[in-house]
Amino acid sequence: TGKRVDVVSIFPEYFAPLELSLIGKARTTGILDLHLHDLRTWTHDVHRTVDDTPYGGGPGMVMKPEPWGQALDELVPQGTTARLVVPTPAGAPFTQATAYELAAESHLVFACGRYEGIDQRVLDHAAERMPVSEVSLGDYVLFGGEVAVLVMLEAITRLIPGVLGNADSLADESHAHGLLETPAYTKPPSWRGHDVPDILRSGDHGRIARWRRDQALLRTAARRPDLLAALDPATLDKRDLAL
Numbered sequence: 179t180g181k182r183v184d185v186v187s188i189f190p191e192y193f194a195p196l197e198l199s200l201i202g203k204a205r206t207t208g209i210l211d212l213h214l215h216d217l218r219t220w221t222h223d224v225h226r227t228v229d230d231t232p233y234g235g236g237p238g239m240v241m242k243p244e245p246w247g248q249a250l251d252e253l254v255p256q257g258t259t260a261r262l263v264v265p266t267p268a269g270a271p272f273t274q275a276t277a278y279e280l281a282a283e284s285h286l287v288f289a290c291g292r293y294e295g296i297d298q299r300v301l302d303h304a305a306e307r308m309p310v311s312e313v314s315l316g317d318y319v320l321f322g323g324e325v326a327v328l329v330m331l332e333a334i335t336r337l338i339p340g341v342l343g344n345a346d347s348l349a350d351e352s353h354a355h356g357l358l359e360t361p362a363y364t365k366p367p368s369w370r371g372h373d374v375p376d377i378l379r380s381g382d383h384g385r386i387a388r389w390r391r392d393q394a395l396l397r398t399a400a401r402r403p404d405l406l407a408a409l410d411p412a413t414l415d416k417r418d419l420a421l
């Protein structure tokens with residue numbers, strides 16, 4: 179059976195396009211079993227209230243715990259398990275490594291917050307019976323979790339075996355070896371006075387691989403020194419260090 183993914187949001191229509199693309203693909207390949215839910219399903223008052231004022235004062239509103247608690251009771255019944263993934267500016271960085279970890283899970287529940295976030299007790303209570311990942315997509319603040327979940331779903335889905343046609347394309351992409359990927363070129367060989375590097379048209383695959391690695395190292399050093407610093411020195415050979 180495919181990977182079960184539940185998304186809970188007060189704007190489930192944000193995800194409607196996925197129903198076409200991912201569900202379409204999943205139907206043929208049985209990869210993703212995506213279910214969208216409106217959090218207001220689990221409200222019972224006439225105004226379908228999901229938010230209230232923050233304890234301790236401050237601007238904005240906070241999402242009430244009750245609807246979330248009932249949603250999780252229904253989506254992750256006692257005796258079943260899932261990983262709860264909650265986008266938040268205060269989360270741990272979502273990286274390619276996180277995407278791989280989440281791609282391996284059989285059941286993911288994404289909680290999309292709005293307003294100033296979800297009452298913390300929802301996450302604390304859920305953590306008593308399931309793994310909870312609070313994740314940040316970057317050091318900027320969004321209006322809510324929906325866009326973050328769209329990004330995560332894309333990053334995760336492409337890692338599930340069978341989704342990408344050419345599995346090799348996963349091996350050499352950015353962040354696969356902890357380095358940025360090399361520049362890409364295609365025909366024509368010369369375009370508006372810009373030529374493709376001769377090495378790439380030499381047919382010498384050993385030298386091409388070497389050139390590509392050099393480019394990845396130089397590019398990573400120039401644009402992402404933080405990634406270079408994080409590299410395992412064991413993966414670098416003496417030529418690399420000479421760059």
Ligand SMILES: N#Cc1ccccc1Cn1ccc2ccc(-c3cc(N)[nH]n3)cc21
Nearest residue numbers: 265266267291292295315316319320322323
């Ligand atoms: N929480 C919160 C919050 C706190 C202060 C101001 C605005 C918000 C809005 N918000 C509500 C839900 C929610 C979900 C994810 C993000 C998010 C993630 C990244 N990486 N940036 N922003 C923001 C979200």
